[in-house]
Every structure is written in structure tokens, then in C-alpha cells.
Amino acid sequence: MGPVLAGVLQLLALIAALALAYIPLGNYMATVYSSDKHWRVEKWVYKGIGANPDTEMTWSAYLRGVLAFSAVGVLFLYLLMRLQGVLPGSLGFSSVDPAQSFNTAVSFVTNTNWQSYYGEQTMGHVVQTAGLAVQNFVSAAVGMAVAVALVRGFARSRTGELGNFWSDLVRGTLRILVPAAAIAAIVLVACGVIQNFSGIHEVGQFMGGSQQWNGGAVASQEAIKEIGTNGGGYFNANSAHPFENPTPFTNLFEIFLILVIPFALTRTFGVMVGSVKQGYAILATMATIWLGFVALMMWTEFAHHGPAFQAAGGAYEGKEVRFGVGASSIFAVSTTLTSTGAVDSFHSSFTGLGGGITMLGMMLGEIAPGGVGSGLYGMLVMAVIAVFIAGLMVGRTPEYLGKKIGTREIKLAACYILITPALVLVFTAVSMALPTPPHSMLNTGAHGFSEVLYAFTSASNNNGSAFAGLNANTDWFNTMTGLAMLLGRFLPMVFVLALAGSLAGQKPVPVTAGTLRTEKPLFTGLLVGAIVIITGLTYFPALALGPLAEGLAS
Numbered sequence: 001m002g003p004v005l006a007g008v009l010q011l012l013a014l015i016a017a018l019a020l021a022y023i024p025l026g027n028y029m030a031t032v033y034s035s036d037k038h039w040r041v042e043k044w045v046y047k048g049i050g051a052n053p054d055t056e057m058t059w060s061a062y063l064r065g066v067l068a069f070s071a072v073g074v075l076f077l078y079l080l081m082r083l084q085g086v087l088p089g090s091l092g093f094s095s096v097d098p099a100q101s102f103n104t105a106v107s108f109v110t111n112t113n114w115q116s117y118y119g120e121q122t123m124g125h126v127v128q129t130a131g132l133a134v135q136n137f138v139s140a141a142v143g144m145a146v147a148v149a150l151v152r153g154f155a156r157s158r159t160g161e162l163g164n165f166w167s168d169l170v171r172g173t174l175r176i177l178v179p180a181a182a183i184a185a186i187v188l189v190a191c192g193v194i195q196n197f198s199g200i201h202e203v204g205q206f207m208g209g210s211q212q213w214n215g216g217a218v219a220s221q222e223a224i225k226e227i228g229t230n231g232g233g234y235f236n237a238n239s240a241h242p243f244e245n246p247t248p249f250t251n252l253f254e255i256f257l258i259l260v261i262p263f264a265l266t267r268t269f270g271v272m273v274g275s276v277k278q279g280y281a282i283l284a285t286m287a288t289i290w291l292g293f294v295a296l297m298m299w300t301e302f303a304h305h306g307p308a309f310q311a312a313g314g315a316y317e318g319k320e321v322r323f324g325v326g327a328s329s330i331f332a333v334s335t336t337l338t339s340t341g342a343v344d345s346f347h348s349s350f351t352g353l354g355g356g357i358t359m360l361g362m363m364l365g366e367i368a369p370g371g372v373g374s375g376l377y378g379m380l381v382m383a384v385i386a387v388f389i390a391g392l393m394v395g396r397t398p399e400y401l402g403k404k405i406g407t408r409e410i411k412l413a414a415c416y417i418l419i420t421p422a423l424v425l426v427f428t429a430v431s432m433a434l435p436t437p438p439h440s441m442l443n444t445g446a447h448g449f450s451e452v453l454y455a456f457t458s459a460s461n462n463n464g465s466a467f468a469g470l471n472a473n474t475d476w477f478n479t480m481t482g483l484a485m486l487l488g489r490f491l492p493m494v495f496v497l498a499l500a501g502s503l504a505g506q507k508p509v510p511v512t513a514g515t516l517r518t519e520k521p522l523f524t525g526l527l528v529g530a531i532v533i534i535t536g537l538t539y540f541p542a543l544a545l546g547p548l549a550e551g552l553a554s
Contacts, residue, residue, distance in 0.1 A: 004302055007326015010252055011294060014259075014330065021260050026267020026279070032175045033148045033168060034272065042170050049166065056161035059501030062149055065165035066142060066493060070109050073135060077105035080131045081123075090124030091200055091214055103478040108135040110489035111143055111371060113225070113232030113341055113464040114481060116473040120214055120235045125197050132232060133221045137181070140228030141172035143339075143373030146493050147265065148172075148272075150377045153500030154401045155273045157508050162500050176261075177228060184223035184257055191253070192246035193219040218243055226257035229371040231341030231464040239331070239344040240320045251323045251344055255331055258340050262369035263287075265376045273401055277519035282379055284524045289368035289531070290337055293361055297329040300354045319345045329354075336361035339371030341464025348451065348467040355467070356547025359454055362461045363539045364531055365420065371462065377496050379527075383518070384413045384499070386530040390516050390523075399515055402508035409502055416495040421538045423460040423484050428453050428542065430480075437476050442469035446553070450546035455481060460488035 038046070038053060046053050057065065078101050080087075085095040096104065100117060107114040108131075117123070123132065145168035152162050189195050198215030218234045222244050225232060235241040245251055263283065270279020302325060319328045328345040335342050336358040347358045361368075367378040384400055388410050391398030398405040405413075431437040431452050441448035451470040458465050459481040466472065472481065516523065 003324050003326060004298070006324055007298055007302075007329065010248075010327055011330055014252060014255060017256050018259055018263055022264055022267055022283075025260065025264040027271060029176060029261075029264065029268040030271035032171050033163075033268070035171075038167075039174065042167075042174060045170050045174075046166065051164075051166035053164050053167035053170070055164055057164055058160045059149070059153075059162055059497040059504075062162050062165045063494060063497045065169075066146065066497075067490065069138075069165075069169065070142065070490070073109040073138065074105045077108060077131050077135060078102060080127055081105065084124060084127055087124070087126045089126045089197070093122060093124045096122065096127075099475045099478040100473065103482040104132075106482045106485050107464065108132050108230070108232060109139055110462050110485045111139040111228070111230060111339055111374070112459065112462040112485045112489070113230045114459055114466070114472075114485065115232055115236075115464070116478055116481075118236040119233060120216075125216060128221065128234065129217050133217070133224065136221065136224040136228050136230040136232070137173050137177050138169065140177055140224070140230065140372045141169050143371055144172045144176070144261075144265075145169050145373065146496055147373035147376040148268075150380055150496055150500040150503075151269050151272045153503035154380075154403060156504045157402075157506060160501055160505050162497070162504060177224065180227050180261075181220070181224040184227055184253075185220045187253060188219040188222055188250060191250045192242075193222055193250065194243045195219040213243075222254070223257065225342060226254045226340065227261060227372075229258060229262065229338045229340040229375075231335065231339075233342065239342045240346075245344060248323055248327065251320075251327055251331065254342070254344075255334050258334050258338055258342070259290075259369060261372045262338055262375040265373070266369075269376060269380075275401075275519065278401065281519045281524050281527075282376075282383070284521070285527045285531075286367070286369040286375070286379065288524065288528055289364070290333065293333045293337060293357060293368070294330055297333050297354055297357050298326060300351055300357065301325050301329050303351070319349075332358055333361060335465060336463060337364070337366060337368045337370070339366045339374055339462045339464075341458065343465050346468040347454070347465060348447075348469040352447075352547050352549075352551030352553070355450060355454070356543060356551060358465070359450070359457055359543070359547060360535070360539070362457045362463050363421075363424070364535050365417070366461050366463060367531070374462070378416075378492075381413050381416045381496065381499070382531055382534075383527055384409060385417065385534070386523070386527045387516055387518065388413070389530055390526060394514075396514055399509055400518060402511070403503045403506050404509055409499060412495045412499040412502065416492050416499075417534065419491045419495075420460050420488055423488055424453075424456050424539075425542060427456040427460070427480055427484050431456070431476070434476075437474075440471040440474055440477060442471070446546050446550040450550065453542055453546050456484055459484040462489050 081096040081101040149162040196215040200214040239245040266279045266283040270276035331344045387398040387400045451467045454467040
């Protein structure tokens, strides 16, 4: 079997698995967020945190809950890492320095999981399990809660209430993420992923010296790392490490975990707004972009330029040879079109255009299908922009799902789509202009610029993957990427929840002959076009200086 055919067959198997899970998982999540009953364990949690799950919240109260919970998470995780040296089960590792503790705490709380450290040489069992793994669950649940609040904004009318943040947070964690991660962890253990609390031990000699590895609760963390679109690996090599991802099957299974909830949330959206066709329209948009990027990445990485590529059957540098170019391409696209950031190969070693594709996937806003929750609310904001553009073309007040898109709504949507590009471009420009930050670049020229551009694209979009050639463990990059992650996560949430509150307060407008049918393929095409054009106009100059210049020169 040729490498191209192997890649295509893996892609078809992945699509079939996602299709089988789409309806039951989407319907189940809609039931979870619409139920008025509480599990006994949930009541214990509410009592412990002093929350009333039946109290409805306005968008501002919902936002305060999001920010307060996340702030406590940052503080707790920061202190845990600063105290690691005196905690039991830390494998003898010392406390993490302040800048890196800040960066890592922000990273995991914002669902970014950017790592400027070697996991197996820095974090002990206590920090990994009680700190990082816990945030993998709850940070994903926060994103899902915000997405559900926006869906309620479309579904409800003449009310300013969007549900209860604490209820949405607890249900998303206990009813969706914990069961799914438990099942996934069992599958991973059965396939060879390690799960233990062993200490550091020698595994043999390597280049004249001893090679040491430590164990860990890897399978359980790997499961929620992927299914919560987190991405932070137990080991520095992430999903290229055989302890995290031992076989081609586990590689494909992990890609499935990355994509299954973000895609299924479109079904949840359709059920909750009372029109599954609307969910299919959003799904079609996401799937079109995702498949287009996968095809483009495969073409780029299989292109045979010169005798070396011809002999190898593709651009194998930086790829995981156990999985091949095709599987590595699917993983790279899936992890950068979501907010996952896990890697099974090193994006810095992709071809110039291939590296640009991974960056462009993040620059789209990670909405195809995006992170758990963040992908759905990002796509719905883009849908608001698309119907506004359509309204301008026909001279009619735009409407979406029976809600008028007026001045307030379009201002909030515009602020949402502007904030992340501003963070990416400003932080990149400042880093390139100052004398010290460029010293962290492994390469010069276009590829070196791409390393810095990729870092802030990844941080601001809460992705977490890296170009691997940049030394980000400096005070500058730890601090600046930390700020980019904070602002890139929570400022967009402000605009999303404000938009949800504005929509929920409206009364629905009737469908007329002039109403744009947003469940039709025409709207899907308009939405895809709007996303690509807006992103292209925003980022093209920066891309031209980096991956495009490198790709055209090679």
C-alpha cells in the first residue's frame, strides 16, 4: 500500500467514526444542558462551592462566574508549581520558577496548554494530576458553558437570562468530559499507553550514557488532553512519544477524540435552537474547511520536489515515521483547526507551505471545528458577520435564527474578530523589533520570523502548539505569551456573552420571503467565503513575510 493511499484510507475511517458519533453525542449534550434535574454528586459540588444551580444569570453575572472561577484556577495552579519542591510525589523536581509558573498556570486555565518546559523533567506527579489534569477538564468545560450560553441567546426571547454558569460548568465536567475521558483512557491503556505512578528509572544505555524515564498517569491525562482540546503532553515529545501514542491506531483514535465534541456540538446547537438543519449548516461549514485544509496539507507534504523527497515518498523530516506523512498531516490540521495544540510531528520541520497551513488554521480562529465550545461560539459569531454582509448586499436588515442583527450585535461581533489578530500582530511586531527576543530564534530569515509569528498565533488563539525552533523559556516569552493567552481567551468571551445577552433580550421576528435561509448550502458557501476573506485580508502581510516567502523560495 502506498503512503498516499494509506493516508486517504485513514481519513475515510476517521470521517466514518465521527459520523457515527455525531447524532447520539450531539443529542446527549443537548439533553445535558437542557435538563432541570441535578445528580446527587452535582448537588454535593454545588453545596461545597456555595452555588445555587437553579438561579438564572444575566450575561454579566455569567461572565463574572467565568472570570472568578478562572482566576482562582490560575492562582491555585501557580502556587502548586511554586511549592512543588516541598510536595510529596514530585519525583525530586524543584519548584518551577515564577515566570514559567505564571505562563503554565495561565496556559492550562485558558485551555491553551502551551508548554515552555520538558514535562518529564519539570513536573512531578502531584502537579501533573492534581493541577494540570484537573484544569484540562474544567477549562474545557468553561468553553462549552460559554458556547451553550450563546446558543441560549439565540434560542430564548424577551429575557436577559442565559442559564447558570456553575450548573453548566459542573454538568459539562461530570456528565460529558469525565465519562468520555474514562472510556478513552481505558482504550488507550489497552493499546499500550502507560498509566502508573512510578518514579525515575533507567531504561538502558544511549550514546554512551544512561537513559532515564519516569512514568506517570499518562493515559488518563492523554484522554482529556485530546477530548477537551487541551494539548499539553505528559512528555516533551507530546503525542510523538510512544508512551503517549504507541501505535497507528492510537494516533487515529486521538485525532478522533480531538474532533468528536467540537463537531457534535453543532448537533447540540441545532437541537437547542429547534432546527437541526441549522446545525447541519454549521457542520457543513466546519467540515468543508477541515477537509480542504487536510487535502491541501497532504498535497503539500506529499509533493515530490527533488530526489530525496522522491526516494522517501514525501516530506518525512520532522514526521513520525510510525504513522507516515498522511497521518501526520491529518493530525497537524486537526490540532491547529481546533484549540488542541497536541502534536505527533514537529510543525517547524514541515515544508514552508505546510507550516503556513498550520498557522492559517489557527488564524481562522480555530473554528473548523475549533475547540470544545470555543469553536462553536466562534463560528456562530462568524455567522452573524456573514448575515450582516448578506444584508448589506440586498439592502435588508440582517437576521439570524429569528433575531435581528443590529448595531449593537454587529459591534460586538466585530470586536470579537478583531481582538485576536490585534494580539498576534502586535506581540509579534514588538518581539521582532526589540533586540533580545529574536535571540530565541533557532533560524534566521523567513523561517525564524515564522517561529515568532507561530508562537503568538498559537498563544493568542489558545492553541498551544509550537514551531519547535523557538526557545520560549525566557522571561520575555513566558510573560508575553502568558498575557496573550489571558487576553486571547477572556476578552473574546466578554463579547460572546454580551452578544448572547443582547440576542436573548430580543423578540423573534417572523420568517418572510426576504429572509436569508441560513440552513441552505448558499449560506454555507457565504460563510466559508467570509471566513477565508476576512482571515486573508488580516494576516496576508504577515504570512507573506514568513511561510509564503519560505515556501516560494524553496
